[in-house]
Amino acid sequence: MDALQQEILDMGKRARKAALALATLTTAQKNAILLSMADGLVTCQAAILEANTKDLKAAEENGLNTAMIDRLRLDAPRIEAIADGIRQVAALPDPVGETLDEWDRPTGIHIVKKRVPIGVIGIVYESRPNVTSDAAVLCFKSGNATILRGGKEAIHSNGAIADALDFGGREAGMPEGAIQLIRTPDRATVRYLSEMDQYLDLIIPRGGKGLIETVVSLARMPVIKHYDGICHVYVDKDADLEMAKAIAVNSKTQKPSVCNALETLLVHRDVAESFYADGGQALLDAGVTLRGDATLEKVLSGKVEQATEDDWTAEYLDLILAVKTVESIDDAIDHINTFGSRHSDCIVTRDADLAERFLNEIDSAAVFWNTSTRFSDGEEFGFGAEIGISTDKLHARGPMALPELTSYKYLITSDGVVRG
Amino acid sequence: MDALQQEILDMGKRARKAALALATLTTAQKNAILLSMADGLVTCQAAILEANTKDLKAAEENGLNTAMIDRLRLDAPRIEAIADGIRQVAALPDPVGETLDEWDRPTGIHIVKKRVPIGVIGIVYESRPNVTSDAAVLCFKSGNATILRGGKEAIHSNGAIADALDFGGREAGMPEGAIQLIRTPDRATVRYLSEMDQYLDLIIPRGGKGLIETVVSLARMPVIKHYDGICHVYVDKDADLEMAKAIAVNSKTQKPSVCNALETLLVHRDVAESFYADGGQALLDAGVTLRGDATLEKVLSGKVEQATEDDWTAEYLDLILAVKTVESIDDAIDHINTFGSRHSDCIVTRDADLAERFLNEIDSAAVFWNTSTRFSDGEEFGFGAEIGISTDKLHARGPMALPELTSYKYLITSDGVVRG
Numbered sequence: 001m002d003a004l005q006q007e008i009l010d011m012g013k014r015a016r017k018a019a020l021a022l023a024t025l026t027t028a029q030k031n032a033i034l035l036s037m038a039d040g041l042v043t044c045q046a047a048i049l050e051a052n053t054k055d056l057k058a059a060e061e062n063g064l065n066t067a068m069i070d071r072l073r074l075d076a077p078r079i080e081a082i083a084d085g086i087r088q089v090a091a092l093p094d095p096v097g098e099t100l101d102e103w104d105r106p107t108g109i110h111i112v113k114k115r116v117p118i119g120v121i122g123i124v125y126e127s128r129p130n131v132t133s134d135a136a137v138l139c140f141k142s143g144n145a146t147i148l149r150g151g152k153e154a155i156h157s158n159g160a161i162a163d164a165l166d167f168g169g170r171e172a173g174m175p176e177g178a179i180q181l182i183r184t185p186d187r188a189t190v191r192y193l194s195e196m197d198q199y200l201d202l203i204i205p206r207g208g209k210g211l212i213e214t215v216v217s218l219a220r221m222p223v224i225k226h227y228d229g230i231c232h233v234y235v236d237k238d239a240d241l242e243m244a245k246a247i248a249v250n251s252k253t254q255k256p257s258v259c260n261a262l263e264t265l266l267v268h269r270d271v272a273e274s275f276y277a278d279g280g281q282a283l284l285d286a287g288v289t290l291r292g293d294a295t296l297e298k299v300l301s302g303k304v305e306q307a308t309e310d311d312w313t314a315e316y317l318d319l320i321l322a323v324k325t326v327e328s329i330d331d332a333i334d335h336i337n338t339f340g341s342r343h344s345d346c347i348v349t350r351d352a353d354l355a356e357r358f359l360n361e362i363d364s365a366a367v368f369w370n371t372s373t374r375f376s377d378g379e380e381f382g383f384g385a386e387i388g389i390s391t392d393k394l395h396a397r398g399p400m401a402l403p404e405l406t407s408y409k410y411l412i413t414s415d416g417v418v419r420g
Numbered sequence: 421m422d423a424l425q426q427e428i429l430d431m432g433k434r435a436r437k438a439a440l441a442l443a444t445l446t447t448a449q450k451n452a453i454l455l456s457m458a459d460g461l462v463t464c465q466a467a468i469l470e471a472n473t474k475d476l477k478a479a480e481e482n483g484l485n486t487a488m489i490d491r492l493r494l495d496a497p498r499i500e501a502i503a504d505g506i507r508q509v510a511a512l513p514d515p516v517g518e519t520l521d522e523w524d525r526p527t528g529i530h531i532v533k534k535r536v537p538i539g540v541i542g543i544v545y546e547s548r549p550n551v552t553s554d555a556a557v558l559c560f561k562s563g564n565a566t567i568l569r570g571g572k573e574a575i576h577s578n579g580a581i582a583d584a585l586d587f588g589g590r591e592a593g594m595p596e597g598a599i600q601l602i603r604t605p606d607r608a609t610v611r612y613l614s615e616m617d618q619y620l621d622l623i624i625p626r627g628g629k630g631l632i633e634t635v636v637s638l639a640r641m642p643v644i645k646h647y648d649g650i651c652h653v654y655v656d657k658d659a660d661l662e663m664a665k666a667i668a669v670n671s672k673t674q675k676p677s678v679c680n681a682l683e684t685l686l687v688h689r690d691v692a693e694s695f696y697a698d699g700g701q702a703l704l705d706a707g708v709t710l711r712g713d714a715t716l717e718k719v720l721s722g723k724v725e726q727a728t729e730d731d732w733t734a735e736y737l738d739l740i741l742a743v744k745t746v747e748s749i750d751d752a753i754d755h756i757n758t759f760g761s762r763h764s765d766c767i768v769t770r771d772a773d774l775a776e777r778f779l780n781e782i783d784s785a786a787v788f789w790n791t792s793t794r795f796s797d798g799e800e801f802g803f804g805a806e807i808g809i810s811t812d813k814l815h816a817r818g819p820m821a822l823p824e825l826t827s828y829k830y831l832i833t834s835d836g837v838v839r840g
Binding site: 119361365367373376413 | 539621818
């Protein structure tokens with residue numbers, strides 16, 4: 001075993017110890033620590049900005065593109081926003097300790113099912129330094145210890161943020177090892193972390209497909225994945241076409257770079273020509289490139305591109321939209337269950353029976369009737385905060401907030417009952 | 421890709437299609453199929469027994485021990501018991517379709533969180549042929565398609581049981597591919613199954629540590645593990661020692677071969693000598709070999725063995741018990757959280773505050789106060805059936821029944837609301 005692996009193992013050991021301590025903190029204690037972390041960020045602002053300048057300089061030297069450099073950049077308002085995010089998490093209800101169920105058995109035993117923290121959570125992420133704080137504090141509020149492994153582009157910024165959280169947290173009594181950051185950029189640390197199932201209860205990769213694939217192939221503990229959103233809107237033959245237009249334009253253009261944005265539009269053949277003439281034109285007017293079939297081409301001749309099979313599985317995250325004319329709702333459901341990513345899909349129709357069929361038969365985390373897919377979001381669901389949108393079906397599915405960062409245990413009591 | 425891998429991939433594809441069909445079956449349809457499967461087992465009894473004879477013959481030729489051969493053996497009453505198990509599952513409430521939560525948002529959207537099947541579940545198991553039926557029908561009732569991979573020792577019996585389930589199920593309209601069995605004994609099939617995350621949503625290994633380790637190291641989808649139970653009873657200084665004796669004897673001896681049986685007894689030093697004299701003697705009288713420290717040796721001189729470090733992590737599954745005198749409840753909690761397997765642990769005490777501390781601070785799926793660890797069981801919890809006892813913290817923890825074989829989805833409706 002090399003020194004680096006030993007270092008990660010030692011972090012795991014400390015995290016596990018911290019997790020046992022965290023599980024016994026009261027809500028008031030956790031909130032006081034969170035507020036102190038927020039203050040810590042503000043106090044350490046100069047150090048964070050100085051560290052960030054180093055990362056920005058390296059980014060320019062390494063020729064990172066403007067969008068990536070912008071994601072990396074911190075300034076006083078951004079640091080204040082991160083601190084505000086922590087204060088918001090402090091204000092959220094604490095899921096830990098909630099009684100989920102409680103019952104008696106004829107044998108004389110009493111059973112309580114109670115929410116508890118998961119334990120130790122590994123977070124592997126890419127360039128945005130704010131994730132260091134956002135992920136750590138959500139895990140902390142739900143009573144979990146975290147080991148963070150950020151991207152090398154933000155290594156100085158992440159270190160300074162982790163120091164600030166530690167400084168603030170420890171002032172208010174945060175257990176040692178509750179939030180730890182891996183400070184070595186070596187790629188091997190992802191492997192060491194993913195294999196360390198004796199200490200990690202969960203690992204969450206946040207980033208591009210490559211990063212997620214790497215963690216999935218290595219991990220020996222549960223992984224909660226936030227894969228791509230290939231989201232669909234299906235315009236049914238009984239759709240209110242004005243509504244369909246508004247939903248398609250909103251789902252595609254309100255924020256095209258996110259996972260709940262529309263990527264493929266399916267239109268029933270009976271309304272295809274009239275929808276393309278008006279709704280299709282509205283999408284073009286909003287700057288969207290349409291990639292479709294002969295029906296689309298016929299209506300919007302010369303203004304659209306031709307779609308290929310690859311478009312059905314494309315997550316553009318851009319002002320590009322795949323468009324397909326379908327024969328029936330069955331055709332639409334089949335297309336979505338075949339090519340979709342089980343994220344967020346919508347039907348626009350006046351027919352309640354068809355809507356019910358669609359909502360039941362589409363195998364996705366969030367299914368919408370006459371509503372923009374952009375609502376697939378923890379904040380919009382009223383969760384207060386989210387650590388991501390899970391494309392998994394186990395443990396957490398869809399927008400994932402504090403309760404999804406917990407497990408449960410059974411507490412069984414009696415007056416000496418033994419099994420007969 | 422070799423032909424065998426292609427065969428497993430084809431099974432995955434069929435299972436995924438079946439899962440979409442299963443998700444739309446009504447409870448009545450599923451129950452009718454289950455009852456027909458039970459009848460199918462009885463109808464096909466002769467074929468099952470003939471297949472079982474082949475397996476038994478091979479087992480004897482390969483020198484399997486008596487216990488293993490007994491686990492393998494089927495006869496008319498055992499087949500009837502398997503069929504009865506299916507009828508009991510038919511009688512259980514259907515978790516699918518349950519509304520878990522429902523709320524409105526100020527934006528005008530309405531959100532329903534609804535229980536849905538997980539999808540496709542792989543089950544990898546060892547010699548007992550009844551698992552073929554038990555696991556498949558629990559997954560079926562909860563709306564999931566299964567791909568079963570049993571041990572080669574029971575390959576003929578498993579095949580005949582799967583044929584009988586298929587015969588009975590298909591008579592009542594079971595979708596094709598709902599229950600599939602891998603009939604090739606090649607070890608590579610475990611790998612192909614574990615890597616097939618495009619079709620499998622979950623894999624459950626049921627068997628020895630070696631099997632579980634193999635699946636954990638290969639799996640690209642969530643694994644729910646049923647590892648060992650290193651269960652503890654802690655006899656506190658304020659324990660009712662008669663009660664402690666009854667609980668220790670029951671937890672250890674009522675069924676020593678199972679995962680919720682007691683493996684390590686911890687005794688507070690203030691009551692150690694008197695407890696060992698009476699409770700320790702009772703355990704000896706029940707045929708238990710005790711492995712302990714100097715205090716135990718002092719009291720039961722010549723009748724006990726000396727414990728080593730290895731005993732703290734031993735899952736004997738036999739009439740052997742590790743015994744340790746501890747200084748305090750902190751010492752007991754620390755021992756259990758260090759050496760235990762997070763399965764089932766008990767405190768015997770009259771002190772409610774200490775009991776509460778123990779129940780909160782022990783990081784195990786089931787924690788007991790004045791109650792035998794043998795109650796850590798789906799049937800005893802009132803779940804009607806269990807697919808196992810999860811030692812994981814994610815998705816399902818502790819006794820795992822039908823609701824734990826489901827996921828959920830969000831259904832969002834409005835009258836055309838878009839995001840501002």
